[in-house]
Amino acid sequence: MLGLLKREDLFACIQCGKCTGSCPEAGKTSLNIRVMVRKVLFGDWEDKEVPWFCSSCGACTIRCPRDIKPSEVVVGLRAQMVEEGEIPSSLYRALENTLVQKNPWGRSRNKRDAWTAEVGFEIPFIGEDTLETLLFTCCVQAYDPRCMVIPRNIAKVLHAAQVPFGILGRKEVCCGNEIRRVGEFGLFKQLMEENEANFERYQVSRIIALSPHCMNAFKNEYEGGDKKAVHYTQLLWELIQEGRLIFKGSYDKRVVYHDPCFLGKQNGIFDEPREVLKAIPGLQLMEFSRSRENSLCCEGGGGRMFLDVEMGERNGHKRVKEALALGAQVIATACPFCLLNLEDAAAVLDADIEVRDITEVLMEVL
Amino acid sequence: MSYSLIIAETRKGEFQEGNFDPLYLSDIVGLPSYILLPEGEYGILRGSCDKVIVAPLKEGEFLNPLNIIRLLERTFQAFGEPSAILLPHCSFGIDVAPYVAGRLGWPIITDISGFCRGEEGEIFIKTLYSEKINGHFRLKEGMRFVGTVRKGVFPKVAEVVKETLFEEAPSIEKDPRRDFIEYIEEEIEDVDITKADLLVSVGRGVKEKGNIPLFEELAALLGGVLSCSRPVADRAWLPKARQVGTSGKTVRPKVYFALGISGAFQHIAGMKDSDVIIAVNKDPSAPIFQYAHYGVVEDMHRLAQKMIENLRDQK
Amino acid sequence: MEVVVLAKWVPTTQEEELKIIDEGRSVDLEEVPFRMNEWDTYAIEEAVRIVKEHGGVGWVISMGSEDADTALRRGIAMGLERGVLLETEEDLIDPFQRAFIFKNLLQKKGIKFDLLLTGGQAEDDEFASTGGVLAGLLEVPYASMVIGIEEISGGEITLLRELEGGLMERVKMALPAVVSIQTGINEPRYVSVTGVLSAAKKERDFLSAADFMEGAKGLLQLIRVEIPPPKEGAEIIGGDLDGKVSGILNILKEKGVYK
Incomplete structure (x- = not known):
């Protein structure tokens, strides 16, 4: 009924609210993931709009002390709508x-x-x-x-x-x-x-x-x-460690790295992208206040690249503003959706900052 | 003697320009042309065809395939059987032509956009696969067919000036199985896209409703009006009244600035007479570049962002 | 209400650079993916809604290669009950002939309908004719480009036809009738892959089009296909993004629409 989950699995939920607390869409959209889990458990979830607000960052599932997988509850609700044929155009x-x-x-x-x-x-x-x-x-x-x-x-x-x-x-x-x-x-x-x-x-x-x-x-x-x-x-x-990439130039810029959700919090790859950036001569690596496991989702996941929802300020804007406040000249990332969303945000905000994929930074010095 | 019978469209009493294409095609094929029309005054047709045949039917009764077939039976009795029955390719032509072909047992070719005559005989050209292919069609059993003709593709044969006879079609008993009730106008809203000098028009490439405000801002900064192609209006991202194309409005602005519009014929038909067409599309093979005067191969969102930045700077 | 929909399985050519093969006689569709003709999804959705409101049985009928079975499955997954495929490997492009075969099928198999729906046109040949010819052959009322069905009652249907320039006409017709459907009449429901797979378990009739050819001769022959000569193309404004933007602004200024 719920995709990979069964309703019984949700009985373990203690409604602690860590999920909502970590949700990048909570407060700015009407998605309250804790309430959703509760309502789904009691079989009285009916709303057809709210499940589309989730950007599948996975924070709720990672933080859940009872291993409920709230983000899969969302996927389950979506799956029902898909089977019923009622999805946004x-x-x-x-x-x-x-x-x-x-x-x-x-x-x-x-x-x-x-x-x-x-x-x-x-x-x-x-x-x-x-x-x-x-x-x-x-x-x-x-x-x-x-x-x-x-x-x-x-x-x-x-x-x-x-x-x-x-x-x-x-x-x-x-x-x-x-x-x-x-x-x-x-x-x-x-x-x-x-x-x-x-x-x-x-x-x-x-x-x-x-x-x-x-x-x-x-x-x-x-x-x-x-x-x-x-x-x-x-x-x-790997290639850098093996000495197979020879840097010819220097990249003298202050770069802040944005952790993509599916790379970082969902798959634990935090260090390699940072190591690559640090290996680049001249590059000064900076960190967002919310980084690694706490990185703020760009809102490009979970189908949100194909679906715009009503909401408050885009997270991309928050990200760009913070990068500016840090004094970064470049936001580097390693995911195409993050790249597009952050670059959009920088353009909309008219921000004097570059948004680059890590490969683009690398190519500057090879 | 063989002739072509052109069944013409009027709307609210107005003779439609699209009727001239079947007439010119008839001249090019070399057939005398008889035009069949509902009640009305058709002085403008003097000199352009051989016969004007006015049916004793009101427009709403005439623009009805079930009555047309009855009218044709009587017309054939009075004037002989034509070699070709031609109509404009429009909501009327496409309503009547197939039905008539079915009733008469004649072949049908719709949306004819070319004609040539060679060793293989008479060839009618029609586009296939969204304009990407021209199909050359031959009538297997000789010249006897029903066709609809695309608007604006056949030129007037310059020297043709005819002595036009005005005749009345025999009366018919109307078919009770289909009735015209009334016309319904699209609700008129504040902006009239047909009156704008500059239209900033967005198509499928706009991708989602949330992107519309970006182009609204661009249009506003340029002092133009935002319009769209059918997919955008279909999804209710912009009101239907903003839709350019055969099923929407036909526009002739000084500049038609098309962003992310691929150039489906239905859309082109509604804007091709604009003074200048500027097309932005990221696909360099988009058909719209064949109609545009200026083309820019670029992502519409990126370009719009940049334009807005520049325009803001200038203000 | 018996509602029949004619649906076509068509190549998705909008994005393709097409090649001509067979000494200029046909288009190479080998590598082109197929899908349900877009107009037909609206026709099916409309049929599903009508059957739901008025009861009865909805049919989806298609003609084409065995792959066109997917059109039946999609129709069934959307909510229609019966599916019939007229199998043929021949490329039957003449709409008169196609309509005649459908007529033979309906008559020989005794499929009676109150309403027969088609899409406004097929994406591949764009003839927009099969439904109209079929109505003519069956001598039943016909209306094309229908953008709204307002009422079905007392053996009559009231509908809106989409005309040009934002104009519509309200028309009343007696049933049985044939109606061709415009896109935008409704919002077709999504059909999941699982839905289409389970529709495969529903019974469908697979018939050979060859058995319904009586009197259905082709009157039209496609003797050649060609890529249209490139029209006088647009003058391309190239350069970087700044160059493109200033190029456009210059034209707008020249034409006096932006000062």
């Missing part, structure tokens, strides 16, 4: 698009490898020469011109460090991380099966995920329980 499009074109934006599946055009060298298909390292592009990096730089940069780094790798190109389909969080379990399963079949067919031994969302899906949600997935920041730190 913009999500309808995103899901239909993913079904047809294998990406939520509805761009042509046949153009999924278009980003490779400008890298300056041939990127082989994973099936060639029994390459075992897969660079998994996923949707936003494959189609959004702003985010296309991420796969291009990683490809260039791998090329320069002489790491053999391949891509799935047009055979790749959306990782499904957001699809699952929107509650479309059937579609998620379909996507997972298609990707896993390819991982197996091409004997992939390592997957480099560009987005923390993809990495999370591969590691924690694919049935194969794919432990071979790493985030690109982990790979970069």
Whole structure:
């Protein structure tokens, strides 16, 4: 009834409120996750709007002393609405698009490898020469011109460090991380099966995920329980430690790092991105007051990239303001959704600050 | 003698411009043209066709496929059977043409946008797959068909000046199974997009309702009016009255500034006569670039943000 | 109320760069994903609502390759009860012929309808004709581009047709009738992948279109397809974001709409 959860599981809840206390949407939207858990437990949750406010940051689930997984309660409510067919129209499009074109934006599946055009060298298909390292592009990096730089940069780094790798190109389909969080379990399963079949067919031994969302899906949600997935920041730190990346320049800027929820609090990868940044000559790393486990969600997860909700100030704005107050010149992050949301916020606020993906910072000195 | 019968559309008594395309196509094919119309005054047609046949029907009775088929049966008796029945491709043409084809057992080609004659005989061109393909169609059993003709694609054959005869169509008994009740106007709101000099128009690329205010601000800063394409109005992100296109308003501003509009024909038809069209789309192969005078390949949100910044600076 | 919907399974070509094959006779759709014709989702939603309000049985009927079964499954998942697929590997593009085959199916199988709905047009060939031709062949009333169904009672249907320029007309018709549906008439419900999968367990009729060809000859022949010659394209304003913005502002100033 509730996706992965059963109602009985919720009896353990002691209504302590740690979930609501840690929720980045509490107070600014009408989402009160503690109340939601209570009402769902008693079977009297009816609202069809509030479950869409959750941005799937996972803070409630991590903090819950009784291991209730409140964020999965949200997914369960969404799954019911999906099965009933009653979902917001913009999500309808995103899901239909993913079904047809294998990406939520509805761009042509046949153009999924278009980003490779400008890298300056041939990127082989994973099936060639029994390459075992897969660079998994996923949707936003494959189609959004702003985010296309991420796969291009990683490809260039791998090329320069002489790491053999391949891509799935047009055979790749959306990782499904957001699809699952929107509650479309059937579609998620379909996507997972298609990707896993390819991982197996091409004997992939390592997957480099560009987005923390993809990495999370591969590691924690694919049935194969794919432990071979790493985030690109982990790979970069490896290469730096092995001395395989030679820095040529210096990046003399004050950089504050924003922890993406799916990389940090949900998967415990806090240090590698920081180590990569610290290794860059000249770079002065700064910290937000809310960082690591307490990092403030950019609100791009849980389908919120496809769905705008009524709310108070966007968290992205809060983030940009704090970065300015810290005196940072650059906000660096390692997730395409964070990148887009923070950059949007900086543009709306007319803030004199750059928002960069870690690979973009790195490319400045390679 | 063979001829083409053009069933013309009037709305609220007004002869519609789209009727000229079937007329010009008829001239290009080389058939005498008879125009069938509801009650009214059609002096403007003098010289442009061979016969004006006025049916003893009110507009609401005439714009009805069930009455048209009865009228055709009587008209054929009086004037002979035509080789082609042509209509404008519009809400009237598409209502009547298929029904007539079904009743008569004739082939139908809709939205005709080209014609040529060669070794293969007469070829009618119609676009397929959202304008990406031209299909060349041939009538298997010779020239006898029903067609609707796209607006604004056939030029007037310059030298044609005809002696126009005005005739009356025989009366018919109306089919009781379909009745026109009334016209309903879209509610008029404060802005009239048809009167603006500058339209800032957003399409599917706007992605979500929450992005609309950004473009409202852009339009306001430029002193223009915000309009949209059909998908935006369909999702009620902007009122229907702001919709440009065949099913919305036809506009002719001095500048039509289209952002994130791919350029579906339905939309193009509503704005192609603008003095200047500037299109912004991140897909360089978007069809709208074929109609625009100026094109910018860019993400509409990024561009709008930047424009707003610049405009604010100037103020 | 017996409500029949004709639904089409179409290639999603809007984003594709299409290629011509077969010596100019056909378009290469090998790599193009298919989906339910968008207009037809609105027609199905409308049918589901009508059946819910007035009782009766809703049908979804499609013609095409076996893949078009997905159109039936989606229709059933949305709430229709019966599905019929007229299987054919032939690319039947002539709407007259298609309508004739549907007519034969309805008559030979004794499928009686009070209301037959189609989408306003199909995304692939955009003929917008099958429903109208079928109405003509069956000699039942027809209305196209319907944007609202206001009332169904006493063997009559009152509906709104969408005209140009924000104008609509209210029309009353006797049933049985054929109606073509415009997008925007309703908000179609979402169909989950699980929903479509479980609809696969519902009984559907798979018939061969070849058995319903009697008298259904093609009157129209598609002899050639071509990529339209590029029109006089737009003058592209390039450069960086600043350059693009100032380029646009200059044009607006030149035309006197922005001072």
